[in-house]
Amino acid sequence: MTSRLPADLTVVVPCYNEVLNVAPLVRALDAALLQRRWEVVFVDDHSPDGTAQAVRELAQQDPRVRIIERVGRRGLSSAVIEGVLSSSAPVVAVMDGDLQHDETTLNKLVAPIFSGDADIMVASRHLAGGDSSGLANRWRHLLSQAGIRLAQIMLPYPLTDPMSGFFAVRRELFDEAAPKLVGSGFKILLELVLSVGRGARIAEAPSVFRPRLAGESKLSPLVMFQFLGMLVERACGGWLPTRFVVFAAVGLIGVLVNLAATDIARFSGCEFNKAQMIGMACAIIANFQLNNRITYYDRRLKGVRWWPGFILFVAGCSLGGIANIGVAQLVYDSAGHWTRSSAAGAVIGVVWNYVVASTLVWR
Numbered sequence: 001m002t003s004r005l006p007a008d009l010t011v012v013v014p015c016y017n018e019v020l021n022v023a024p025l026v027r028a029l030d031a032a033l034l035q036r037r038w039e040v041v042f043v044d045d046h047s048p049d050g051t052a053q054a055v056r057e058l059a060q061q062d063p064r065v066r067i068i069e070r071v072g073r074r075g076l077s078s079a080v081i082e083g084v085l086s087s088s089a090p091v092v093a094v095m096d097g098d099l100q101h102d103e104t105t106l107n108k109l110v111a112p113i114f115s116g117d118a119d120i121m122v123a124s125r126h127l128a129g130g131d132s133s134g135l136a137n138r139w140r141h142l143l144s145q146a147g148i149r150l151a152q153i154m155l156p157y158p159l160t161d162p163m164s165g166f167f168a169v170r171r172e173l174f175d176e177a178a179p180k181l182v183g184s185g186f187k188i189l190l191e192l193v194l195s196v197g198r199g200a201r202i203a204e205a206p207s208v209f210r211p212r213l214a215g216e217s218k219l220s221p222l223v224m225f226q227f228l229g230m231l232v233e234r235a236c237g238g239w240l241p242t243r244f245v246v247f248a249a250v251g252l253i254g255v256l257v258n259l260a261a262t263d264i265a266r267f268s269g270c271e272f273n274k275a276q277m278i279g280m281a282c283a284i285i286a287n288f289q290l291n292n293r294i295t296y297y298d299r300r301l302k303g304v305r306w307w308p309g310f311i312l313f314v315a316g317c318s319l320g321g322i323a324n325i326g327v328a329q330l331v332y333d334s335a336g337h338w339t340r341s342s343a344a345g346a347v348i349g350v351v352w353n354y355v356v357a358s359t360l361v362w363r
């Protein structure tokens with residue numbers, strides 16, 4: 001048996017539908033990390049394009065390549081957490097699997113951790129020498145800027161790029177933080193920095209964010225919504241899931257759509273009942289679309305799966321509406337308090353709809 005020294009650097013690469021990118025990435029790592037004993041762990045969520053199989057074929061030729069394939073799960077942050085925890089190396093780096101992160105930055109990220117000068121090193125697109133021109137479009141630029149401002153307000157460290165997905169961390173520090181990570185979002189660095197407390201030594205190195213060549217971005221332009229949900233989830237200590245927060249927010253937008261559409265219909269000459277129906281229909285369609293595009297972006301229904309999903313949603317939420325009225329009536333009968341009864345009904349309604357949406361519509 002050949003003896004091989006264990007890796008002291010693990011590069012964790014979350015990937016989804018990156019089949020064309022994995023082999024070039026391994027070659028790029030090989031060229032960039034000549035001085036290191038490295039390994040790479042791809043964490044793939046059962047991509048339909050066969051990414052996992054492509055990685056397994058590479059792994060058969062190169063023992064430094066490993067794969068974790070998760071079936072029935074999706075999520076960038078949780079993929080990163082599992083990848084890091086699967087490693088025994090003292091230093092771990094995290095980078096995207098689409099070649100957008102410049103692998104030549106890796107040495108600058110890991111060297112200060114090996115030398116004991118830093119605990120976390122972040123590749124920043126916003127330091128002199130860094131560049132974010134690879135961000136898909138102007139809209140993404142604006143959202144990214146807004147997210148950075150918001151994150152900077154929350155963080156105890158002055159980071160120029162707290163939303164970066166490219167960083168390295170001392171393994172022991174990650175282990176300490178791991179139990180506190182919610183892992184439901186896509187900004188794992190932000191969560192990590194929020195979880196390590198004030199004592200950690202965090203620094204940045206400039207890096208260029210390249211445009212994507214193959215495959216497509218999985219992050220919707222509405223990621224800010226999910227990001228806000230993550231902040232609320234953290235503020236609640238994790239007991240209110242991000243998805244539920246976003247679902248409830250979408251529900252509130254639905255109420256506004258309902259009121260606006262009813263008013264427009266009424267002022268256009270519809271009678272009361274008809275205007276109510278139009279308002280209701282607009283609200284349901286808006287809710288379904290927003291949930292499909294934001295809340296359940298990772299499971300969104302397209303093509304022929306859209307209609308059955310929509311019909312289930314309408315049927316499930318109608319039952320939710322009946323439950324809402326029933327509960328409100330019950331509370332009103334026993335307590336006689338108008339607002340409290342309505343609130344109780346609304347809470348039951350939204351929880352019911354959430355359960356239907358999460359278990360039946362967007363499985």
Ligand SMILES: Nc1nc2c(ncn2[C@@H]2O[C@H](COP(=O)(O)OP(=O)(O)O)[C@@H](O)[C@H]2O)c(=O)[nH]1
Pocket residue numbers: 013014015016017018043044045074075076079095096097098100165216217218219298
């Ligand atoms: N395992 C896993 N990886 C993901 C998921 N979503 C995105 N990724 C990977 O995370 C990295 C960054 O995602 P990407 O869509 O390129 O984000 P963008 O560069 O901000 O547009 C890429 O390597 C993706 O393949 C997911 O749900 N699970």
Ligand SMILES: [Mg+2]
Pocket residue numbers: 096098100212217
């Ligand atoms: Mg990308």
